[in-house]
Amino acid sequence: MESSSTATARHTCLKLEIPSTDPLFVKGTWFDTHFHLSVTDGSALGSATVLLPTEEEVQERAAQWDQPVAEYIELAERYLGFQQPDSVYQFVDAGDDHKRLSWTFERDGTKLEWRWKFQLSNDSRKITAGILDFLMDANINLSVFLGVLNSKKAKLRELRDQLSKQEIAGKASVDEEESTDKTESYHSGSNAEESEEKKLKRTSQAVQRIFQQAEVVVERELHVSNDLVEHRLIGDLIRMQKKNKKNLVHGVMIIEFLVPDLLLLLNLM
DSSP: OHHHHHHTOEEEEEEEOOTTSOOEEEEEEEOSSOEEEEEEOSOSSSOOEEEOOOHHHHHHHHHHTTOOHHHHHHHHHHHHHSOOTTOOEEEEEEETTEEEEEEEEEETTEEEEEEEEEEEOSOHHHHHHHHHHHHHHHHHHHHHHHHHHHHHHHHHHHHHHHHHHHHHHHHHHHHHHHHHHHHOTTOOHHHHHHHHHHHHHHHHHHHHHHHHHHHHHHHHHHHHHHHHTTTOOOSOOOOOOTTOHHHHHHHHHHHTTTHHHHHHHHHHO
């Protein structure tokens, strides 16, 4: 059963910016009936906190809000996978080595708040290293993905050039036939119409062949691209060094500008 749940897990990593505090990184692993969250500031000396609610606890929370479990998890993932600009986030002490993460949202015109209590991890370094490893792997996948996109664009340009050559060749053939018609008066009007139909048929067939090739290329490489982004890069994808917090924050600022374009490309393909 656990292997099945692991296979369907989705992963996010959000750089959460809360006023008057250092940026936090919230990594989420989302299953169909529950989820796991871990939070760190990315520094070697910082403490990491975790939230590992059971399926029963998630069901209870969903019932309190009159929501199906799937809907509850989807909404939580939306707010902890992307920082929503209209939401107020807080991460405060809750006593006894606990932290409370909260965020607001609107439903039916009413502003509501969800809160979960996190406990201090027994191995903060391991949690932080795991989050950084995830982000580094995601950045590598992004680099490979961009390489695939560049390759795809090059192949589509090649196919476009082939189409242009076919159109030019078709036009030259029509001009030659028209010239022959003018010098050979015994051709009838019906023969000219038949020649035009043949020309249109040849051009149409050429266009169809080229676009069929393009569809094969896109479908094959889109499959590869989907494999590369299996982590579902909803959060910020960053380049960083584990031991350098300054590079960590700088890396986030650079790469986060690429994420909207990446997601747009995924939606368009």
